[in-house]
Amino acid sequence: MSVQNCTHSIAITGSGGSGAITVGNMLLQQAAKNGLYGIMRRSVGPQIRGGESAALLRLSAQPVACPDDRFDLLVAFDWNNADRFALEIPLDSKSLIITDPGSGSIPDVIRQSGATVIEIPLHSMASEISGGRINMVGLGLITSLLNLSAETAVDAITSTLVKKGKEAVEASVNCFFAGFNYQTDLKLSCPTLVVQQKTARWNISGNEAAALGALQGGVRFVAAYPITPASEVLEWLSPRLEKIGGTLLQAEDELASINMVVGASFGGVTSLTATSGPGLSLMSEGIGLAVASEIPLVVINVTRGGPSTGIPTKSEQSDLNIAIYGMHGDAPHLVVAPQSISDCVDTTRWAVQLAETLQTPAIVLSDQFLGQSRSITSVPESPGLPKTRVIAKAVTDSSYQRYAITDSGVSPMAIPGIAGCGYTADGLEHKASGQPSSIATDHHDQLDKRQHKLSSFDFGENWADSHGAGSVAIITWGSTTAAALEAAQRLQQMGQPVKVISIRLLAPAQVIKMENELAGITQLLVVEQSHSQQFYHYLRAHYTLPVNVSVYAKPGPLPITPGVICNALQQMVGEAS
Amino acid sequence: MSVQNCTHSIAITGSGGSGAITVGNMLLQQAAKNGLYGIMRRSVGPQIRGGESAALLRLSAQPVACPDDRFDLLVAFDWNNADRFALEIPLDSKSLIITDPGSGSIPDVIRQSGATVIEIPLHSMASEISGGRINMVGLGLITSLLNLSAETAVDAITSTLVKKGKEAVEASVNCFFAGFNYQTDLKLSCPTLVVQQKTARWNISGNEAAALGALQGGVRFVAAYPITPASEVLEWLSPRLEKIGGTLLQAEDELASINMVVGASFGGVTSLTATSGPGLSLMSEGIGLAVASEIPLVVINVTRGGPSTGIPTKSEQSDLNIAIYGMHGDAPHLVVAPQSISDCVDTTRWAVQLAETLQTPAIVLSDQFLGQSRSITSVPESPGLPKTRVIAKAVTDSSYQRYAITDSGVSPMAIPGIAGCGYTADGLEHKASGQPSSIATDHHDQLDKRQHKLSSFDFGENWADSHGAGSVAIITWGSTTAAALEAAQRLQQMGQPVKVISIRLLAPAQVIKMENELAGITQLLVVEQSHSQQFYHYLRAHYTLPVNVSVYAKPGPLPITPGVICNALQQMVGEAS
Amino acid sequence: MTDLKKAKAYKSEVKPIWCPGCGDFSVLSALTKAFAFLELAQQDLAVISGIGCSSRIPAYLSSYGFHGIHGRALAIAAGLKLARPELTVVAAGGDGDGFSIGGNHFLHACRRNLDMTYIVMDNEVYGMTKGQASPTTHPDWTASKLTPHGTGVRPFQPAAIALASGASFIARAFSGDPNGMTKLIIDAIKHPGFSFIHALSPCPTFRPEQKQWKNQVQKYEHEPTDDPVIAATRLYSDDGMSTGLIFQSKYPAWHRTDVEQASITQFEEEFLV
Amino acid sequence: MTDLKKAKAYKSEVKPIWCPGCGDFSVLSALTKAFAFLELAQQDLAVISGIGCSSRIPAYLSSYGFHGIHGRALAIAAGLKLARPELTVVAAGGDGDGFSIGGNHFLHACRRNLDMTYIVMDNEVYGMTKGQASPTTHPDWTASKLTPHGTGVRPFQPAAIALASGASFIARAFSGDPNGMTKLIIDAIKHPGFSFIHALSPCPTFRPEQKQWKNQVQKYEHEPTDDPVIAATRLYSDDGMSTGLIFQSKYPAWHRTDVEQASITQFEEEFLV
Ligand SMILES: Cc1ncc(C[n+]2csc(CCOP(=O)(O)OP(=O)(O)O)c2C)c(N)n1
């Protein structure tokens, strides 16, 4: 069965307090218990409390990492502010809409889709049960539609609501069964997801995954300032860091947090901060200091819609430019991007280890989609031991040179506490000793050193993931990877082989490796979620691309889905032929 | 006579208090009075007071805008810290060195050049005159060597020292004549610069020029934080702004200054700030706000050696990346670069007018070389009247839409005071009215609008300067332009025609105009003063370059001189043939 | 006190995103009442904010407004006031915006004493980012996941800092007393210099315990003083919950120096040799 | 007081870039004397600074050091101290670095009360950038081209701000009294919390009139107090030129909370469904 035939995309919407998100979360949990995979995004209005919200799920028997082009099912508890989310829930004539007859007329923008509408008296069903809530009726309906087991649903309800007391659980379970047992002739186009094998699963968001990867990599100090959509990285880390002897400090601003991280790392403790665009802007001077003074550190940037305050709650890949080029002066550093929620674990861990090994800052470019979506994934393999930085040995003479020119460009780093190696880290250009210098040869030596340590390092196979073969390829990075892979799978099924290259290591550029990857490619489709084609320009700047290049670049807030990539690719191939 | 044959390069060095810089300044003034052109850089040590310093001049009968590859004359008042500046003063066997026999032995690094050394008892000559100073003896010697008139020197001495009193002037004049009349058989290889025509001249630094251009463009509000090498922009502006009804405020930091500028410009007053790399880093969030809220403003960035604190007193072109790509999100804005000291007037004025016209921030990329060097230039033509922004008209209904979608992408801007047009400027994505929105169509509309107003604007001929013709070209930008032009002139004389393209408008890229400029070019040499080839990568990203491209990229602190460009070009041509 | 219909004219048609019960509603309405009382023309009025729930306020007003970036309201406001001294400029925002990321501008705005008003809606929490500790949060508040044992840091004292920084008008208001707040805003706008209003404005969503504030707040028992020593003494013994005008002095407001006028052509001539 | 030879061991071989007569020379030597007196091991000592003439100090010491970026000394120092609580951490820099661009970190460092010392060498000017007004510059100082009529702004009061921000140790020292300064540095380092020394350190190059400071400075006439009301009262009536320990309190220094230990594997298991 092809991927798009065996997934269910379900939207649950409702305004403030209707509990749409709760249903989504429970459904995801249930799916996992039923041996399925899944992913769930949330879409919320600008209100802090109340306001419209939507849980946008896709469930599948195989691992699934991106939203589909359309939704099979929309369960709408009401139609308030439907215009705000209509674009996020594409429906068509094969889709079903479940709504309450009392919710008023279906907005045109939804009705136009031609989807089949079934009105079910959700409200009255719920009100018949004391303490009943319509969202649980909805959960029952969806569970039966998906042929999921009622048992796992009850588990999910119980574990979620246990802190609200027995009565709440009971009322919800009753509502659930009211929905579950409701008789309709509703049918999803593909009612049952066929589970191959039930293996252990994780239910994890990308922000949690990145946080876990950070701990695995050895991070023990975090200073940060809250910002949407990065705060969950910090929320997950704070209580856990202290349980492994680390510290998280909420700083007064991002200038403080990045510089605190510089100080902590200077002290020998592996350190990290997390932020989003506005915060990254404020950190650029501090990151530049880390480049010049050769202090390892990691910045997780969970990109949101830009520019400026932009769209804080929505995803985009538009912080690529600032991540790569955002420091003044010649400031070589590392930029990596996770390709899926579960890859957030590995890529963040890798970033930490690269930063430590190369004594330079690493920026992890995640985004709101990866960071705030939850995914049911297979349990990843256990990582090896964290790599550590090259530390100087105590000396009794004055021979220690912090910025000594070495073959690798990496110089043993002294850490306070090591005798005889006292030195002053400096953002001023310096001699090998660290002493400030404005002499041309010193400047050139240190610029060479800082670049050389990155350009000569062997980053191995992780620099990019490549799937498939042929002369037609899609190139992408980060969170659009999953859609590109699924597009390639669909195209393959349609007889169009497509190779997918997704770059994990965005800086430094891997020119020779890319040359190998692109060998034989005659047509290349660049896929990215930015308005100004940042990735495409980045590729042009650093790599030699085939003559025929097409670009599919679209800003957020809507996700780039497999179907539109298929279309763009078919168009490219069609035009060339 | 070819350019390099009719210029004099003179270095005057000495440690703290020796007055080398004073001599340089007087010489420049004299040269102007004698109908010559000239340029003078200063090289100083890290000390605030005292420490070594050097005045590095080049005088010519024709306009001259870059240092030569070598020095004809070095007048060294002593040899302290000679290693720090030796690299900055390339000497050869045709060079002359004047020094005092009492200054100790000439350092190897200098002697190795093979230059002719003449020891002249400067100290004892000066000490014979009460209140005498050796630098004035030096001035006399140089004046006679250059065949400049003693009269203009006396003028320069008098006007410079008049505030120190009559006695000081007299002592200096006497010292001057002691030097001037000193009999040697010293000869410069080209003793006399033949003046064609004495026209009016300006003695101006690039920082002053940029400041003047700002005023001409209409700037009436400046908020800034001091930083080397940008502070002179502010020092020149502060007392003058208030004389034309404007204001300069020294802010608490760069975050404050950029945001004050945003506020002032929101208030309808043309506004600017000036900074250097570290400050630009801190401003990037504020600049992004100006992009999103469509507030015109100008940031003059006087680039110094980077990364981080880097080399504050030396020049580099390494802030190109951050200027173009340094904001988070898709943030189209303007980046322009003056090509010479006198062009700082025009390019800054242009930047102000573009910013006002297009309601977006403009970054002027100057650098330490342009900013802090003084030049004798022809008096520029008077500029036209400043262009102003499109202002909204008062209304009595609620029809005003601040971010209305228009054909040009520019929407009439309401200014506090205009009735009926009250609106809230916002860095959040918004509807045409300004009301926040996270709906995809609103985001796309506004992203399109902000890009379209830049991409559809006709920037005219100013976008780049192009000189010469042929199939071989040099492409460069900013302060390396002068050296490229002189290199092309030399190559022309050697029978190698070379076209020089220097980009003034770095963002937005002018793809079609560049295509025309590059038509017929088969070999292209990219010249820039950065370590990581920032300009080259920028060109690749945005333009289609010929197949044969060579890159001459060298970081600061030493200037890129015509000779090395000639070599690089000859090598490129040689390899191709 | 003021004509409610007149006050309403200062409201825009944008519906606030605030939660039911949010203290900021009262601040919004106190502001409009003060504007109405002072009969300020909408077009000569600008309200500037940073980022946060409270910082959304400019869009809810029919005056000119700027919803800036986090922490920079005072800088934007200062630029506007310097460029357009004749406008009435009000900066407004939250405790995180003003005292955490914006702390430095607060210090320097107090010192600089431009003739403008700054209203901080203090809810001792970051509302917008869903409930982290702010500088004014008490050290033992443990509901934020970022500080699960509390911050352990003594709270920021807005009025005391304002005084030490040299602010010339310092008051405390409470959103539960909208008339008192309106009066203070009127006095603040009339004050010829930098006027700071520390507005206690509860966040029922993340700090439900602040519903008790109405029982804790009391009118300041002293007359306002212009003596910083007296003000300091009072502030250091105050519990931070008393409202009213605390300090007002006649420090001179910053203004442009008048100098002889010149023309750009004259400046150009200075370069002639 | 301390063995000069021992003190010299804390000096590095780098020659200061300071002008002859610069007050910072005395601060450097007071620091080394204090270190020697306390017998601190060089390797367990870190001196962190920002950018400015005064901020060059770490390179002149043989301890570990960080010459950071302008205004961020306290942030770097805080990170280091949090990560390595056993180290002795001293932050140092100028009035521009600490009170202008770095003002926000100063506020929050005072509140946070980490066990470290901060020495601000105040010369009421930006020395490094050749003589602009700093926050502590008097309003009528007209020698800077950026403020040719003076700043017109009342000076920043470092000690009063520190007090209002909750600093637990506040002292003023003068570079013309190196022994007094040494003693204060010793006490500051010993103080278990954030200790702030406002060190008057003249800049003969841009503020030659500061050569008169030696005639204006006097020892603080009071005993130090731990009562902020008393300290405030004194500070508001002080001329800013008296030296000595002003305020010292037992506010608890910030420290990590001890919690039950866990392993990363346990955290991973939380994700299992
Ligand atoms: C540079 C930057 N950092 C962080 C944020 C995220 N952020 C938005 S509002 C806010 C705090 C809001 O708290 P407060 O100012 O007290 O306002 P409230 O929501 O409580 O009214 C934060 C941290 C941001 N927008 N920009």
Ligand SMILES: Cc1ncc(C[n+]2csc(CCOP(=O)(O)OP(=O)(O)O)c2C)c(N)n1
């Ligand atoms: C972000 C940034 N802005 C501005 C500067 C320029 N700058 C360097 S030192 C300094 C002020 C120094 O004054 P202070 O801290 O009082 O030190 P002093 O030189 O007087 O000892 C400034 C503005 C900089 N290095 N970085």
Ligand code: SF4
């Ligand atoms: S979260 Fe709190 S501050 Fe924000 S709107 Fe809701 S109640 Fe008000």
Ligand code: SF4
């Ligand atoms: S300029 Fe002033 S502060 Fe700087 S070294 Fe010289 S005397 Fe000291």
Ligand SMILES: [Mg+2]
């Ligand atoms: Mg708040």
Ligand SMILES: [Mg+2]
């Ligand atoms: Mg200073």
